[in-house]
Amino acid sequence: MSFLRINNIGKTFLGERKEKVIALSDLSFDCQDGEFLCIVGPTGCGKTTLLRLIAGLEQPSEGDIILADTVIQDLNREATLVFQQYSLFPWRNVIDNVCFSLEIKKIPKKTRYLKARKFIDLVGLTGFEKALPYELSGGMQQRVAIARALAHNPKLLLLDEPFGALDERTRHRLQEKLLAVWQKEQKTVVFVTHNIDEAIFLASRILIMRDRPGRIDNEIKVDLPRPRDRRSQGFLKLHIKIREILEQILITNTNNQRGVL
Amino acid sequence: MIPIIIIAVWEFFAIQANNPALLPRVGDVVNRLIHPFTDLLNTGSFVRHICVSASRVVLGFILAAVIGIPLGLLVGRYLLFHRLFSPVIELLRPLCPIAWIPFAMAIFKTYTIADMFGAHYTTSIFGHIQLGMLYVIFYGGFFPIFLNTVHGVKSVKHLYIESALLLGADQKKLFKKVIFPSSLPSILTGLRVGLGISWMVIIAAEMLPGSDAGIGYLIIFSYELAEMDILIASMILIGAVGALLSYGVKVIADRTSVWQAKER
Ligand SMILES: Nc1ncnc2c1ncn2[C@@H]1O[C@H](COP(=O)(O)OP(=O)(O)OP(=O)(O)O)[C@@H](O)[C@H]1O
Ligand SMILES: [Mg+2]
Numbered sequence: 001m002s003f004l005r006i007n008n009i010g011k012t013f014l015g016e017r018k019e020k021v022i023a024l025s026d027l028s029f030d031c032q033d034g035e036f037l038c039i040v041g042p043t044g045c046g047k048t049t050l051l052r053l054i055a056g057l058e059q060p061s062e063g064d065i066i067l068a069d070t071v072i073q074d075l076n077r078e079a080t081l082v083f084q085q086y087s088l089f090p091w092r093n094v095i096d097n098v099c100f101s102l103e104i105k106k107i108p109k110k111t112r113y114l115k116a117r118k119f120i121d122l123v124g125l126t127g128f129e130k131a132l133p134y135e136l137s138g139g140m141q142q143r144v145a146i147a148r149a150l151a152h153n154p155k156l157l158l159l160d161e162p163f164g165a166l167d168e169r170t171r172h173r174l175q176e177k178l179l180a181v182w183q184k185e186q187k188t189v190v191f192v193t194h195n196i197d198e199a200i201f202l203a204s205r206i207l208i209m210r211d212r213p214g215r216i217d218n219e220i221k222v223d224l225p226r227p228r229d230r231r232s233q234g235f236l237k238l239h240i241k242i243r244e245i246l247e248q249i250l251i252t253n254t255n256n257q258r259g260v261l
Numbered sequence: 262m263i264p265i266i267i268i269a270v271w272e273f274f275a276i277q278a279n280n281p282a283l284l285p286r287v288g289d290v291v292n293r294l295i296h297p298f299t300d301l302l303n304t305g306s307f308v309r310h311i312c313v314s315a316s317r318v319v320l321g322f323i324l325a326a327v328i329g330i331p332l333g334l335l336v337g338r339y340l341l342f343h344r345l346f347s348p349v350i351e352l353l354r355p356l357c358p359i360a361w362i363p364f365a366m367a368i369f370k371t372y373t374i375a376d377m378f379g380a381h382y383t384t385s386i387f388g389h390i391q392l393g394m395l396y397v398i399f400y401g402g403f404f405p406i407f408l409n410t411v412h413g414v415k416s417v418k419h420l421y422i423e424s425a426l427l428l429g430a431d432q433k434k435l436f437k438k439v440i441f442p443s444s445l446p447s448i449l450t451g452l453r454v455g456l457g458i459s460w461m462v463i464i465a466a467e468m469l470p471g472s473d474a475g476i477g478y479l480i481i482f483s484y485e486l487a488e489m490d491i492l493i494a495s496m497i498l499i500g501a502v503g504a505l506l507s508y509g510v511k512v513i514a515d516r517t518s519v520w521q522a523k524e525r
Contacts, residue, residue: 057423080427087424090520091442100438101428132520152428 003033003188004054004156009063010213011049023049024060025213036182036189038203040196040242042249046214047192048084051158054190055081067156079156080149084164084192086141088133094120094144095129101152119147122177124170139165143174150181157182159191163198175201179226196242200235201228208242210249212256218245285490293494301491302482305474307498313389314463314475315502320374320390321398322459329403329455330448333410338440350407358401358462362393362469369393389474394466401462402455409451413444446518453510460503476502 011024023046031037039047052058054065056076065072067079088097095116096103102112120126123143133141146162163171175198182189193199199206203222210217220242224234268287275284297307304310335342374395375387417440425439467477476495483491515522 055427057427075426077429081423083420083424085420087420089421089424089439089442091445100425103438104429104434134520148428 002030003035003068004031004190005066006030006050006054007063007066009053009060009065011046011053011058012061022213024053025215026063027215028063029207029216029219031188031190034186034188036179036202036204037191038199038206039190039192039209040194040199040206040246041209041214041217042211042246042253043194045209045211047209048160049214050209051081051160051190051192054156055079055158057081076156078154079158080152080154081158082142082145082149082160082162084160086133086138086145088141088144088148090133093130093132094125094136097133097144098147098151100148116147116151119151120144122150122181123147123174137165139167139170142166146174146178153185155188157187157189159189161192161194164194171198176227178202196239196246197230199242200224200238201230206242208245208249211253217249282487282489285493289490290493290497293490294497301479302486302488304479304482307476307479307494310474310476310479310495311498311502314467314477317390317394317475318398318456318459318463321395321463322402322456324395324399325402325406325455325459326452328399329406329451330410333407333448333451334414334436334440334444336407337411337414337444338436350404354404354408358397358458359465361397361400362462362466365393365396366469369396391472394463394472397462397466398459402459405454405458406448406451409447409454410444413447413451414440416447417443446514446521449510449514449518453507453514456506456510457503460499460506464499 006027006029009024009027010022013021013023015021027046027050039050041047049058053060054067054072054076056072056074056079059073067076089100092100095113098116098119099112102115107115117126117129120129123146125140125143125147128136128140133144136144142162142165146159149157149159163174166174178189179202181187189202191199191202200222206220206222207216208218208220209215220238222238224232224238228235271284272287275286278284281289293301293307300306332342332346336346337343369392372392373388374390374392377392378387421439421443422435425435430438463475464477464480466472467475468481472478476499480492480495480499483489483495
C-alpha cells in the first residue's frame with residue numbers, strides 16, 4: 001500500500017458567472033513513503049488545485065485521496081503546504097514566523113528559537129531573524145516560508161513553485177539543502193515547478209500534467225545517481241525528453257483550440 | 262499661523278465688545294487655565310471636573326471595549342453570530358448616542374455606581390459615575406469598536422488562516438495567533454474613534470439637568486452665571502484632553518501596526 005494514493009479525482013469549480021470550470025478530471029497516481037515527486041505542466045493545468053486537495057483545504061468533486069490508509073475529508077494534519085503566494089504572517093518577524101508551529105506545540109521559547117535558527121540558517125537568512133516580512137524581497141519571504149514549513153516537520157511536504165522567484169545560484173543552493181533535509185528526515189515531498197532542470201535534479205519521479213481538463217499525461221522515473229550532475233548525458237537526455245512532451249501538450253492544445261474556433 | 266489669527270481676532274472683538282459676560286479677553290481665559298487647581302464657582306477646580314468626566318468616560322469606554330471587541334470577533338468570524346446580532350446592530354447604529362441621554366436619565370435616574378455598592382462610597386469618585394451616563398458612553402463607544410473589529414476580522418487574508426491551520430493551529434489558536442493580531446490595527450482604529458465619540462457624548466450628558474460635576478456641567482453652569490472666561494477655558498480643556506486621548510491611542514496603534522502600513 002502506498003503512502004499517498006490519488007484515486008480518480010476530479011475537481012470542478014463554479015466560476016464567477018456560475019459556469020463550470022473543470023480544473024481536474026480523472027487524475028490518479030500513487031506516491032510511496034519517502035518519495036520525492038515533482039509535478040510539471042503548463043500554467044493553469046491544476047497543479048495548485050491538486051496540492052490544495054492533498055492538503056485537505058478543498059475536497060475533490062469526484063474520487064478520493066488516501067493518505068496512510070485514511071481518506072482525507074478534512075484538513076490534512078500530516079501535510080504542510082508552502083503556497084505559491086507570499087503567505088508569511090506580516091505582523092511576525094522572521095524568527096517568530098518560523099517558530100509558529102513550535103509555539104503551537106508549546107515548545108519553550110529558548111528551544112524553539114534554537115530550532116528556528118537552524119532552519120533560518122538552512123535557507124541562508126541568518127542575520128534577518130528580527131526583520132518583518134515587508135522588509136524582505138519576495139524570494140527571501142519564500143525561503144522563510146520554507147523554513148517555517150520545515151520547522152513544523154510534517155510527514156508530507158507540499159511545495160508550490162517555491163523557488164520561482166530566486167536567481168539560479170540561490171535556487172541551486174536551496175535545491176541541495178532541500179534534498180539534504182529530505183534524505184535526513186525521511187520525508188515525502190510533492191514539489192510543483194515550471195523548471196524542467198529543477199524537476200530532474202530533485203525528483204525520484206516526475207509527473208507531467210496536461211490541461212483542459214487537468215490530468216496526468218506522463219510519468220518519468222528518474223534513476224540518475226545523486227548528487228546529480230546537470231551536465232551528464234543522462235540528465236540532458238531526460239531534459240530533452242520532458243521538453244518534447246511538454247511541447248507536444250502545447251501543440252495539441254493549440255490544435256484543439258483551432259478546432260473549437 | 263492660523264491659531265495666532267484666531268486669537269488676534271478674538272482679542273480684537275473682546276476689546277471692541279468690552280463686556281466680559283459676552284466675550285472675555287484672551288488674558289482672562291489664560292489666567293483661568295494657568296490656575297487649574299483653583300476652585301471655580303464653588304463647584305471644584307478644573308482638574309476635579311476633568312477627573313470626574315474622564316473617570317466616567319474611561320469606565321464606560323472600557324465596558325464598550327470589553328464587550329465590543331469579543332462580540333466583534335465572533336460576529337466577524339461566525340455566520341451564526343452574524344445572523345443573530347447584525348439586524349439589531351444595523352437598527353441601533355443610526356441612532357445617535359445623544360438621543361439616548363434623556364431616556365437613560367429617565368431609566369437610571371441619578372443612580373451612581375456608589376449606590377450599587379453602598380452608601381459609604383458616595384463621597385468617592387464613584388458617587389459621580391451615574392449609570393445613565395455610563396450607558397450613553399458605552400453606547401457611543403461600542404459601535405465604532407464593534408464595527409471596526411468586525412471589519413478587521415472579515416479582512417483577515419484567507420491565506421493566513423489556511424497557513425496557520427496547515428501549521429497545526431486549532432480554532433482557539435487561530436483566534437489568538439492569527440485573527441486577533443491580524444485585525445488589531447482595525448480594532449485600534451475602532452478604539453480611537455470610540456474614545457473620541459465617548460468624550461463628546463459625556464460632555465453632552467453632563468450638560469443635562471441632574472448632573473452635579475464634570476467639565477460639561479461646568480460649561481453649562483458657567484453659562485448660567487455668565488462666566489464666559491470659565492466657559493471658554495473649559496471648552497479649550499475639552500479639546501485638549503480629547504486630542505491627548507486620541508494621540509495616546511494613536512501612539513500605541515502606530516507601534517503595533519507598523520507591519521500593516523508597510524505591507525505591499
Ligand atoms: N477557486 C477557484 N474558482 C474557480 N476556478 C478556479 C479556482 N481555483 C482554480 N481555478 C481554475 O482551475 C484551473 C487550475 O488552476 P490552478 O491554480 O490549479 O493552476 P496551476 O497549474 O497551479 O497554474 P500555475 O502554473 O499558473 O500556478 C484554472 O483554470 C483556474 O482558473
Ligand atoms: Mg499554481
